[in-house]
Amino acid sequence: MKKVALIVDHPARDLDYISDIGLNLSKLGIKVYIVPSNMRHRELLLLSPDYVLYPNHRDTTTQEIRILNKINVDIGILETEQCVNENFYEEFQLPKKQISRTHIKDFFVWGEYFSNICVSRKWYGKNQIKVIGSPKHDRYFTQKEEKIKKEYDILLATSFPNSNPLHGEDVNRKMYKDLGMKISDIDSFIKLHKENSQNTVNFINEKLSNTELKVLLRIHPYEQNLEFYKKNIKGNNIKIDEGKDTIINSLNKSRILIHFNSTACIDSQAHNIPSINMSWMAQMKIFHESTEIMSLISYQPKTENECMQLVQEIMDNKTKLKVENNSDKIKKYIFNFDGSSSKRCAKMITLSLNSKTSDLNLHFNQKIFIKDFNLQSLIVSLILKYRWKKTRKHFDKFDIRNSLINTEPSIKLANPKKAGIDLTSVEFLEW
Numbered sequence: 001m002k003k004v005a006l007i008v009d010h011p012a013r014d015l016d017y018i019s020d021i022g023l024n025l026s027k028l029g030i031k032v033y034i035v036p037s038n039m040r041h042r043e044l045l046l047l048s049p050d051y052v053l054y055p056n057h058r059d060t061t062t063q064e065i066r067i068l069n070k071i072n073v074d075i076g077i078l079e080t081e082q083c084v085n086e087n088f089y090e091e092f093q094l095p096k097k098q099i100s101r102t103h104i105k106d107f108f109v110w111g112e113y114f115s116n117i118c119v120s121r122k123w124y125g126k127n128q129i130k131v132i133g134s135p136k137h138d139r140y141f142t143q144k145e146e147k148i149k150k151e152y153d154i155l156l157a158t159s160f161p162n163s164n165p166l167h168g169e170d171v172n173r174k175m176y177k178d179l180g181m182k183i184s185d186i187d188s189f190i191k192l193h194k195e196n197s198q199n200t201v202n203f204i205n206e207k208l209s210n211t212e213l214k215v216l217l218r219i220h221p222y223e224q225n226l227e228f229y230k231k232n233i234k235g236n237n238i239k240i241d242e243g244k245d246t247i248i249n250s251l252n253k254s255r256i257l258i259h260f261n262s263t264a265c266i267d268s269q270a271h272n273i274p275s276i277n278m279s280w281m282a283q284m285k286i287f288h289e290s291t292e293i294m295s296l297i298s299y300q301p302k303t304e305n306e307c308m309q310l311v312q313e314i315m316d317n318k319t320k321l322k323v324e325n326n327s328d329k330i331k332k333y334i335f336n337f338d339g340s341s342s343k344r345c346a347k348m349i350t351l352s353l354n355s356k357t358s359d360l361n362l363h364f365n366q367k368i369f370i371k372d373f374n375l376q377s378l379i380v381s382l383i384l385k386y387r388w389k390k391t392r393k394h395f396d397k398f399d400i401r402n403s404l405i406n407t408e409p410s411i412k413l414a415n416p417k418k419a420g421i422d423l424t425s426v427e428f429l430e431w
Contacts, residue, residue: 001031002353005049005425009037011395012221012246014055014080017135017342019403021053021078022428023411024346030353032428033416034400038388039424042381044068046418047425048360051353053078057107058093060178062100069103072358076106076349080136082114083263083293083333086121092179094123101128105352108345110134111335113293130348133341134334139248140270141339142407152216152239153315154208155254155273157247158200158229159262161222162193192284196260197225199281201232207308209235218250219243221392244392256314258307261291265298269330270337274299274314274321276307293333296323381421388424397426 006022008014022032033047037055041064044052052068053076054061065075081093095101107124109115115131118124176186208215217233218241219226226242233240241250247267251257257268257275261283268275277298299322301307313319323329325337388394397413404411412429415422 001029002051002356003031003033003047003049004051004053004349004353005033005035005040005044005047006053007035007037007040007055008395009055010221010393011399012244012392014136015395015399016139016246016248016403017137018053019400020138020342020407021135021345021349022400023404023408024343025349026428026430028346028350030346030350031430033425034428035425036388036393036395038391038393039384040064042384043418043423043425046421046423047416049073050356050360051076051105051349053349055080056093057095057101057104058179059095059100060175062095062097062103065103066100071361073360074105074352074356075103076108076352077104078108078135078345080134081263082110082134083266083291085291086117090121090123092176092181096180098122104128106130106348108132108348111331111333113333130345131335132344132348133336133338134266135342135345137266137270137334137337138339138342139246140251140267141337150255151214151253152255153213154215154256154258154311155218155250156200156204156208156215156258157218157250157262157264158197158220158223158225159260159264160193160197160200160225161220162190163197163223163225163228188284192282196281197228198232200260200278201229203278203304204238205232205234207304209233209238211235211237213237213311215239216241216250216254218247224392256311258311259298261294265294266334269297269321269323269325272321272325274319276301276310278307280304280307296329296333298322385424396424400426 004025006018008018018034022034025032033049035043051074056079057077069075101124104124107128108130109118110133111131115129118129119126173186215238217229217238219229221243229240247264251268251271251273254273257264257273258278259265259275260278260281265275275298277294277300279300280303299310301310310319330337397415400413401411414427414429416425416427
């Protein structure tokens with residue numbers, strides 16, 4: 001039986017659609033493992049999959065992908081950041097060396113627009129690119145609750161992960177350095193996030209607080225800046241959500257999304273909820289410019305007063321979506337916005353596996369690790385597992401089961417055991 005490993009980075013953002021892909025693969029007769037990104041370096045070698053699906057392709061992952069490629073493991077990339085600035089994507093979201101990109105079997109894209117960019121800029125070849133739509137947004141079509149009571153008039157979603165002194169400065173600064181950013185650009189980026197998190201607070205206090213509007217403030221999962229917002233936001237009509245759950249839950253309860261050049265506008269569009277970009281706030285062109293698809297989907301007011309006028313028009317049903325989901329304009333960016341992208345992704349992976357001609361060539365170090373497991377390896381594994389459990393990236397088989405409860409309530413999951421270790425990865429058991 002062919003084996004596929006699906007990597008999950010942040011469960012609040014990724015777990016639902018990765019679980020959907022896993023379920024569809026399992027139904028097609030594939031052995032599936034969902035692997036925590038934090039634990040992947042050791043567990044991928046132990047699981048020895050035929051195929052690994054990564055959430056992105058960066059310079060920080062090229063070495064491990066090269067090793068997997070060398071032992072005949074096929075690699076797929078399910079990139080979720082497909083509506084960022086193109087120059088930013090090219091400079092910081094791609095491996096610098098062209099040869100690294102040849103190690104990728106499948107590069108899954110949302111639609112024609114991004115596919116054409118990949119080819120014209122020679123990021124990936126036509127044979128690598130697979131147009132499937134966006135699995136990340138499938139649940140908005142399959143689990144949409146049309147008659148749910150809207151508890152909130154406005155969902156305001158932050159997107160300033162660098163604004164937290166601890167998380168932004170200590171964690172993101174290193175990540176940006178690894179991606180090759182200049183120190184001056186990193187400083188400017190962090191400064192911008194701090195300024196705009198304060199600008200967001202000011203906007204809430206001056207325009208939204210103590211009004212008849214019911215507002216849900218959702219803090220970005222990477223931001224982790226709850227105390228800052230709780231301390232500075234005034235008004236009994238504002239509820240603050242830490243963002244531990246997927247944004248779909250927040251959108252289900254809201255009539256309008258307000259954001260800052262965020263991919264959350266795609267989620268909002270899929271859910272037929274009008275979105276407004278806080279486009280009057282300070283921006284850096286390469287980092288935060290509102291891209292073509294964002295400008296297509298979201299209203300772009302030039303001032304706070306224009307924003308509030310739009311809010312009132314939407315509340316009065318005078319203004320609706322900026323563009324309809326079934327329009328050709330949307331299809332240019334997202335192929336078939338229909339809730340079936342996960343199935344298409346699973347089918348494409350299965351086709352890649354069925355066309356696979358070379359067997360796994362297990363790496364020497366992997367054989368040694370499996371055959372000569374020792375106490376030091378166990379201690380290292382336990383330390384990594386302990387650190388991961390302390391982060392918001394932690395998930396377990398019960399989280400996956402809960403994610404799939406509406407589509408497959410009888411799903412059976414387990415933690416595989418390899419070389420005497422109970423892995424943190426989750427295995428889909430056979431049907």
